[in-house]
Amino acid sequence: MLPLFHYNWQIRDEWLKWCEQFDQEELLKKRVGGMQSILHTLFHIIDVEYSWIGAIIGEEEEGPQFSDYQALESVKELSFRYRKVLEPMLEQKLPKLLRGEVKPAWSIETYSNEEVMYHVLTHEIHHMGQLAVWARELNIKPISVNFIDRNLIHLRPHIRV
Template identity: 40%
Template sequence: MLDMFRYNWQVRDDWFEWCRELPAEELSKERTGGMGSILATLFHVAKGEQIWINQMQGTPVLIKEGVTTLEEAEGFTELTKPITEQFLQSWDEEKAGQTLTKKRRDGSDYVITYEKIIKHLISHEIHHIGQLSIWAREIGRKPVSSDLIFRDY
């Protein structure tokens, strides 16, 4: 599991680098889909990772409400990565089978395995990488390559 997070972090870092060439207005410009902007989407994937990992660890969730700069989004990512990495370094079948109980909007409980949460986090980021790629093309820029085959992670 950790190798897929490392892959996603590498792609995310490349997106941060890609974003440095854009004006701040372009990063926060309201767009259709995703979380509404490039900046909000990059922050959203790190925030989701942080919330779920901390819930599984039973540690306080360090929710940060929104960011206004690329540097803030990147800083939040860098704060989140080591927490996730430490959690996943001890990954085994026992941990994969552990569960977290959450409440649905209707008040009923649902139980989710840690394995499913981790798989969700991996696929969630990949989903948003696709959204960023679409927005890149819409503004006439080549998106970051997310080709797993040609990445060393």
């Protein structure tokens, strides 16, 4: 599961870099699908990841408001700040974090921690697909989402025959 978190973070960083070619107006332009803008969709991905994992570890707090993150640099900083907290925790405690259940403050339901982690991972992948559609609508090549060649799985060297 950890390689998928690293995958999502790599892809997210590449999309944030991709966004640098646009002005704020284009990043906030209302679009069909997702969170209706490129920047809001990236913000949403970051917020959902941190909120759900925060619920699992019992550190729920009122999440950030998109109205406070209307610039690309502020969304990049939020992503960096949250990852700085999440990455070492996931690398050290992921098996433990997968055990148990969580009832987030915003839900009446209780979920298994493992289900939540898979939700967080696939949620980001889903939204990356939306960003790719918008990129194509702008006639700009989207970020490659291939897992292959990202050096995320460290296996024994292949033996060539």
